[in-house]
Amino acid sequence: MGLRSRRWLNGLLVGLGLIGAVSGSVALLKPHAPVESLGVLYLLAVLPVAVVWGVVPAMVVSGLSVFAFGFFFVPPENSLDLDSGGWVALGTLLVVAAVVSELAARQRRAAAGVAKLEKEQAALKRVATLVAQGAPHDVVFQAVTREVGLLCAAELARTERYEPDGSVSGVAVWSRTEGNLAVDTRFALDGPSIAAFVRDTARPARVDSFVAAPGGIAEEARALGIRSSVGCPILVGGRLWGVIAASTTSETPFPDGTESIIGEFTELIAIAVANAEHEAELRASRTRIVAAGDETRRRLERDLHDGAQQRLVTLLFDIRAMEAGASDLGRLAAGIDAVLNELRELARGIHPAILSQGGIDAALKAVARRSPVPVELDLRTRARLPEPVEVATYYLVAEVLTNTAKHAQASMVHVEVEQIHSRLRVCIRDDGVGGADPAQGSGLVGLMDRVAALDGTIVIESPPHVGTSVTAEFPLAE
Numbered sequence: 175m176g177l178r179s180r181r182w183l184n185g186l187l188v189g190l191g192l193i194g195a196v197s198g199s200v201a202l203l204k205p206h207a208p209v210e211s212l213g214v215l216y217l218l219a220v221l222p223v224a225v226v227w228g229v230v231p232a233m234v235v236s237g238l239s240v241f242a243f244g245f246f247f248v249p250p251e252n253s254l255d256l257d258s259g260g261w262v263a264l265g266t267l268l269v270v271a272a273v274v275s276e277l278a279a280r281q282r283r284a285a286a287g288v289a290k291l292e293k294e295q296a297a298l299k300r301v302a303t304l305v306a307q308g309a310p311h312d313v314v315f316q317a318v319t320r321e322v323g324l325l326c327a328a329e330l331a332r333t334e335r336y337e338p339d340g341s342v343s344g345v346a347v348w349s350r351t352e353g354n355l356a357v358d359t360r361f362a363l364d365g366p367s368i369a370a371f372v373r374d375t376a377r378p379a380r381v382d383s384f385v386a387a388p389g390g391i392a393e394e395a396r397a398l399g400i401r402s403s404v405g406c407p408i409l410v411g412g413r414l415w416g417v418i419a420a421s422t423t424s425e426t427p428f429p430d431g432t433e434s435i436i437g438e439f440t441e442l443i444a445i446a447v448a449n450a451e452h453e454a455e456l457r458a459s460r461t462r463i464v465a466a467g468d469e470t471r472r473r474l475e476r477d478l479h480d481g482a483q484q485r486l487v488t489l490l491f492d493i494r495a496m497e498a499g500a501s502d503l504g505r506l507a508a509g510i511d512a513v514l515n516e517l518r519e520l521a522r523g524i525h526p527a528i529l530s531q532g533g534i535d536a537a538l539k540a541v542a543r544r545s546p547v548p549v550e551l552d553l554r555t556r557a558r559l560p561e562p563v564e565v566a567t568y569y570l571v572a573e574v575l576t577n578t579a580k581h582a583q584a585s586m587v588h589v590e591v592e593q594i595h596s597r598l599r600v601c602i603r604d605d606g607v608g609g610a611d612p613a614q615g616s617g618l619v620g621l622m623d624r625v626a627a628l629d630g631t632i633v634i635e636s637p638p639h640v641g642t643s644v645t646a647e648f649p650l651a652e
Contacts, residue, residue, distance in 0.1 A: 181228075182230055182231045185228065185235075186223075189227075192218065192223070193239055196215050197242055200212045200215055200243070201247075204247060212247065213243050216243060217267070217270065220239060220274075223235045225278040228279065232272075233271050236271045237267075240267060294325060294435060297321040301321060304317055305442055311446050312346065319347060322418055322435070323349075323350065323420055325435050329350045330400060330421040330423075331348045331421070332348075332418075332419055333346040333408075333416065333443065334369055334419070336369075343361070363389070364389045364390070365387050365391060367391035367395075367403075368403050369405070373414065378404070378405065378436070378437065380403070381402060384401070395421065398423075400423055401422060402421070402428065403420065404432050405417050405418055405420065405436065408443050410447045418443070420436065529568050533555075533564065534555060534559055534567055538551060541568070541575060542575075545578075547585070548586050548587070550586060550587070550588045556593050559650065560650065560651060566624050566630070566648065567600055569624065570621050571589055571600070574587075574602045574644050575587060582607060582608075585605055587602065588602070590602075593650070596651075597648065599645070601645045601646075602644045607641075608639055630646055
């Protein structure tokens with residue numbers, strides 16, 4: 175017995191109970207009122223059935239009500255000899271049953287539509303909040319896939335991305351059952367599938383059956399018991415990026431309008447993908463700028479060392495050799511020696527040779543020795559670090575120590591550098607006056623950009639009269 179048949183049977187049984195209750199009431203009232211006026215009470219049996227169970231059981235209950243009233247209460251009693259008034263009553267009840275059933279059905283459809291719309295809006299709001307908060311795109315993909323599956327009353331849902339080789343791969347899946355959809359597995363689009371139809375048309379698509387269909391996607395669908403699917407394209411900046419598909423194991427296909435539900439969420443995924451791509455482009459651009467700056471400093475250091483610095487050294491040796499013959503040559507040699515020392519200091523500031531030769535530990539020890547404020551070092555690195563990380567760490571420590579000497583009035587600075595699995599943690603703390611604010615302009619602003627360019631994080635805490643703490647973390651390639 176189908177769901178509708180069971181529903182009608184339940185309505186009929188309730189109607190029979192109500193007919194019995196109304197008939198008992200009519201029997202009690204018959205001695206006190208004209209029997210013809212009591213027939214209207216049978217509306218109390220018809221109307222509830224019409225509102226709750228629909229027109230078919232309501233009409234059956236209407237007919238039974240008329241016959242019950244005529245058989246038990248209309249003279250001659252215990253007969254079914256209906257006069258014209260009885261047939262009019264039957265017709266009236268049938269019309270009332272039909273009208274009330276239709277009005278109730280419309281009310282239910284309207285209420286269901288409002289509830290569905292509210293449910294869709296709530297789901298869209300949840301996903302839009304994730305996108306606005308800059309949540310990782312894989313989190314957004316998973317949230318969208320789940321919301322689509324639930325709103326479409328699907329058993330399975332998957333978000334897929336088109337790959338450069340013409341295949342498609344799942345990036346997020348959701349399942350109401352125990353079935354497992356493939357993720358990060360590429361499928362060739364060599365058979366009927368939502369992904370194949372959307373790729374060819376860039377429009378919403380449906381697949382009504384996967385029976386005997388070729389291709390890896392159709393084979394997976396049959397293995398999972400999927401009977402039909404519906405999906406929509408994901409367009410990012412006007413280009414086809416991927417597709418969201420919902421699937422059902424039911425013999426009943428998805429209703430009309432399912433595509434519009436899915437389409438609302440594809441726009442949010444497109445925003446998340448575009449944001450991630452723009453962020454990646456910005457990060458790559460920032461990294462290139464920092465790398466170009468580092469390379470320029472290295473080139474200047476080489477030019478100074480191999481050019482002017484070497485010529486000054488040679489000239490100094492020549493003057494020293496001639497110094498015994500002319501007293502003024504001594505002053506000239508001393509001046510050249512001072513210029514040479516300034517060039518060496520400048521070269522160290524541009525790109526310290528000790529960083530390239532001895533690594534970050536040796537370079538930080540040299541920085542600590544030159545610091546006017548005593549520095550306590552705690553270095554726990556296991557091997558040479560990637561060059562961009564070493565350079566960023568060196569300049570971070572050097573800049574913070576310079577700021578400390580100029581502004582902090584500190585008596586001690588603690589520098590900790592620790593390699594923890596695939597990350598490098600750098601912490602610099604002083605016992606100075608605090609109150610540092612990068613927003614008001616300082617060398618820390620550039621260092622913050624440098625840290626961010628390496629996908630690192632930096633936290634600056636400088637409460638007044640407590641001291642300043644700068645903590646940075648850098649990811650290290652495995």
